[in-house]
Amino acid sequence: MRTYEAMCVFRPEEDEFTRGKDAVREQLKQLQASILKEEDMGQRTLAYPIKNMNQAHYYYYVVEMDPANAHKTENAMKLKDELLRFLMVRREES
Numbered sequence: 001m002r003t004y005e006a007m008c009v010f011r012p013e014e015d016e017f018t019r020g021k022d023a024v025r026e027q028l029k030q031l032q033a034s035i036l037k038e039e040d041m042g043q044r045t046l047a048y049p050i051k052n053m054n055q056a057h058y059y060y061y062v063v064e065m066d067p068a069n070a071h072k073t074e075n076a077m078k079l080k081d082e083l084l085r086f087l088m089v090r091r092e093e094s
Contacts, residue, residue, distance in 0.1 A: 002090055003036070003064050008077075009085040012043055012055040020082025021059055027076050033065035050084045062091065 010020045028035060041058035050056070065073070070088060077086040 001064050002067050002070070003062065004070055004088050005091050006061040006063060006073075006086070006088040008059045008061070008083055009046075009050075010057040010059060010082055011084060012053065012057055016082045017057045017059075020080060023080055023082065024059075024061075024077065027073065027080075028061070028063055028065075031065060031069040031073055031076075033063045033069065033073070035061060035063050037062035053084065056084055 008024055010017045025035070039060040041060055043055055043057050046054055046056055074086065074088055077083055
């Protein structure tokens, strides 16, 4: 098991954000990931428009999962309409 950090950038509408956050949590659960930490970073202005939007809602996860499932997670997240961007990186061992 490895530890990963995931940053999700959701659409700014509250219902889209809630639906997207639940979908991400469900997807992580399906891939046997354990969520160690979640942080709502709130709504922020984007540096450049994404899909004609200037605002987005940021959400941060720290998860522990099998490395084989990390690639599957990224592929599944690309299909979520509520997500504008998704990035998952391996956390450094300390």
